[in-house]
Amino acid sequence: MAQALGEDLAQPGELQDDSSSLGSDSELNGPGPYRQADRYGFIGGSTAEPGPGHPPADLIRQREMKWVEMTSHWEKTMSRRYKKVKMQCRKGIPSALRARCWPLLCGAHVCQKNSPGTYQNLAEASGDPQWMETIGRDLHRQFPLHEMFVSPQGHGQQGLLQVLKAYTLYRPEQGYCQAQGPVAAVLLMHLPPEEAFWCLVQICEVYLPGYYGPHMEAVRLDAEVFMALLRRLLPRVHKHLQKVGVGPLLYLPEWFLCLFARSLPFPTVLRVWDAFLSEGVKVLFRVGLTLVRLALGTTEQRLACPGLLETLGALRSIPPAQLQEEVFMPQVHGVALSEQDLQREIKAQLAQLPSSASEPPPRPQARLPGAPAIFEAQQLAGTRGSPRPEVPRIVVQPPEETQPPRRKPQTRGKTFHGLLTRSRGPPIESPTRSHRSSTSFLDTRF
DSSP, X not given: OHHHXXXXXXXXXXXXXXXXXXXXXXXXXXXXXXXXXXXXXXXXXXOSSOOTTOOOHHHHHHHHHHHHHHHHTHHHHHHHOHHHHHHHHHHOOOGGGHHHHHHHHHTHHHHHHHSTTHHHHHHHSOOOHHHHHHHHHHGGGSOTTBGGGSSTTSHHHHHHHHHHHHHHHHSTTTOOOTTHXXXXXXXXXXXXXXXXXXXXXHIIIIISTTSSSSSOHHHHHHHHHHHHHHHHHOHXXXXXXXXXXXXXXXXXXXXXXXXXXXXXXXXXXXXXXXXXXXXXXXHHHHXXXXXXXXXXXXXXXXXXXXXXXXXXXXXXXXXXXXXXXHHHHXXXXXXXXXXXXXXXXXXXXXXXXXXXSSSOOOOGGGSOOSHHHHHHHHHHHHHHHSOOOOOOOOOOOOOOOOSSOOOOOOOTTXXXXXXXXXXXSSOOXXXXXXXXXXXXXXXXXX
């Protein structure tokens, strides 16, 4: 299964050749004549200035101040004000603060803090020759029109090599998946290599466990879940896809495995990632459903796609104007799919999956639904991992006898012991003087 999906991603075609990463308008419209980089770093791009519908500068500054305030007290913010975090993520994290916010949202900052020196050791170690050769062949394919990844000896490709190699050493049982390349490349555009590595770890193991392993069992399950959601939300589109024989594994792996980094304009990719790191995998389903609706939602669009090739072409050639962030993202957030709906459908499809002895069953319960669940899990793990506080021991020392002994005061009828004896029964015979003088302080009756 993994080999088939990997070959599909590697095949040359409209979206899989060396210049396949659709990271910005430069790659949708072709390079410019002067090779000038846009504001995202793509050579020849046309996004040097904000387009129509982009928030004005003063609104961006207000959002930046809100994020600075929230991230300055992150634990308090996540504990009491996550709804505000979610709404700000949906509006888009300011570009200047994504390097600060992404590790906080996905919990990578806690992983890095708990494992000091781990990435340095992995980066300095020798990688598996098999994985190193495979990674080396894929480096030039990751955003070839971005200024970071133009030169094979530049810091972009070399940093990408180190991050991907470090992951194969960190999880040798999983190794390297080709779809991790564009994910790590987007992280490196915003973060230093060490932080990008821990964000990649969180995405692969917390947000999308089972996606990048040798069997990709979670991808198979989510493909069935996606078709079931299509049947419920877009029944006519679902019927058309079944009629022409377009199964979800023909288009969904590239979308979900790469987090749409090779399928959407780069500003929209960043907005999708903002929401994904906040709300979890349901954002990927919402984006996928929106793309299918934009490509095949009308009767005219379906009639223009009588066969498999035409349908796949329509899914891969949605007009760029419909994919711009300010137009596309409100439609994504408007999809009627909640976390409860998604979990219910996952359970239904999990029960219908055929059992296979050669491949492990998917385990979607290991997937955490977004930043709040990750924050709570890390807080709980920190509480369990901290040493238990020592209970202070109370030691009562008997008073030292004074020399010479003091004369016993006249307390007859005034002591608490005397009150008890008078109210509860006959008086208790007093011990002899010698016994009373040897009685310790702790044996005194109160």
